[in-house]
Amino acid sequence: MSAALQNIINQPYKHGFVTDIESDVAAKGLDEGTIRMISAKRGEPEWLLDFRLKSYAAWLKMTEPTWQNAHHPKIDFQAISYYSAPKQKPKLSSMDEVDPELLRTFEKLGVPLHERMALAGVAVDVIFDSVSVATTYKAKLAEVGVIFCSFSEAVKEHPELVQKYLGTVIPTGDNFYAALNSAVFTDGSFCFIPKGVKCPMDLSTYFRINTEESGQFERTLIIAEEGASVSYLEGCTAPAFSSNQLHAAVVELVALDNADIKYSTVQNWYAGDENGVGGIYNFVTKRGLAKGVNSRISWTQVETGSAITWKYPSVVLLGDNSVGEFYSVALTNHYQQADTGTKMIHIGKNTRSTIVSKGISAGHSNNSYRGLVKISPSASGARNYSQCDSMLIGQESGAHTFPYIQVGNNTAQVEHEASTSKIGEDQMFYFAQRGIDAEAAVSMIINGFCKDVFQQLPLEFAVEATNLLSFKLEGSVG
């Protein structure tokens, strides 16, 4: 039976291919000149170059974090190319103008844009390596005043908004990888929902790393003004390369009074092969500022890829009565390592946060939940509920939980629950005795285990996440 289990979890990576598009790749290495080159290539204003240079100066003084429960050889930051853009017309007015090769790539990824747009009415801001190639449904969004575009376009068209909010949630010197991103980020997404507007559709972005050994430094900024609301979906895949690739993104969310931001991620970067060779280092800083009263920020993530995942989508609960949520499924297999969780920083009165984390470890992988719940002295009446469940598959995998709880106000209520379970031989035998094969059994158990998180995802994404987990766990049984 354990051989059957082994087989199901050892599925090859479906998205492992390189699109043959001519790329404009910068020479490897990083210094002030590289940063000036990136900024010049993108035709950026002076203030943004200053932001980059300040971040670079901060980064130079910092050292890589080593506290995470994940190990990798030291990264040579001078061996990375910090810029890569597909060589093609930068401005496209319709999907028909998009490079057909690129479209085929998305077909292979199972993200046929036409179909996707038609079926789901989702506006997709496509990121291919570091430059946006197509933005859809923009007109419809513009009608209600929603801005949804690439980050570089936002810098050109809405510099005052970018300048006002960039770095306000994650300052330049926040941490090593965020500082690096702030210095060298190339593109990403920008989203602005004006006062009182409920975004009429889910906004969706697909990220993809395509050039071997090019770091990917995405920058995303989402602002919801007073009473605005938006649901944002991010999906990630990357082709299979033998050397590790660094992905250090930064995502900042700002919610003003009564605003609501829901950010959902399905991450399936290349995880390396079954011996742990290759794969993405996914070192990402995501943080939301629930700035206004009654604001709400909700993170939902399904992390199934990457050789190493290091990310803690967090919420700073500044406004009174603001709400922070974190729903996470992290699946690791083979030699994958995940150290992921959240931080809920309660500052405002009667702030509430919910954390639901589900970790699934298979193969020789290690899966850690790391979370901080901090109740500041000002946060009277704050409440937190945390639930961290781990599931082990096989004998060689590890599950770890590192909850940090700091309470500085005695009117706060903080609850933490944790459990560890195992897909046991006995469960598998029970399914088998009812005629159900191992593949279907594992899929059913895993989906049951993740139910609390999946039901937070937008419907279309929930289906994709379910399929993805089944795909990662199914295979040649029997």
Place this chain on the structure above:
Amino acid sequence: MIYPNSKTILEVRNLCASVSGTPILKNMNFTVKSGEVHAIMGPNGSGKSTFSKVLAGHTDYEITSGTVLFEGKNLLELAPEERARAGVFLAFQYPIEIPGVGNSQFLRLTYNTVQTHRGKEELDPLEFDDFVREKMKLLEMNPDFLDRSVNAGFSGGEKKRNEILQMALLEPSLAILDETDSGLDIDALRIVSNGVNQLANKDNAIVLVTHYQRLLNYIVPDFVHVMEAGRIIKSGGKELALELETRGYDWVSEEYKAATRVAA
């Protein structure tokens, strides 16, 4: 019930099985025909539960020799799920809990899987809901149990009823009930037994593995077998169970030893 000209459902010949190199079943012989109810009794450690699991295909056990024919086919060649689809059902002594997996979803998957294998139509969730609720009446089950996770937090009695409900859904030709009576109070025992009796017919067979005569008052066996040290040492009719109840197992063991000494 014993019917004339009934077909053989299970034929076990000289079956030997071991776990981690330790022999548990030693030359087990056992034949079951359609319509029959057999009870296998015997002291703890005699191999009763092992025998049930071996028939269901549990991978902890290694078959070292012997044959098992199920409806004329070599059962030992089949994977556990294939045996189940072919009509071998095991009601577990300790049904496992599967938190997070909804009972109705699980029941529908098992039902549809087996139906598909038999070339029959699957039921969609709505059709299945009507179907399963009807079956649940047989076991006097509360409908809210469909909304709960499989066996999670179920009482002992609820777990056993859930096992028999699955038997009712899958309509196996061979049902092995491994200590289904253990942990049941009098009312639950009556309900579960009543359910089993209604499911028994001339085309299927039931094997009860039990410690106690009590169950056999409700489900009356055609044959009673006594197991010891991995084999059947005595077989008889339902009156054998009553005799065991009053006299214990020792006398059967002595009788068997005497007989084998004579044979030697």
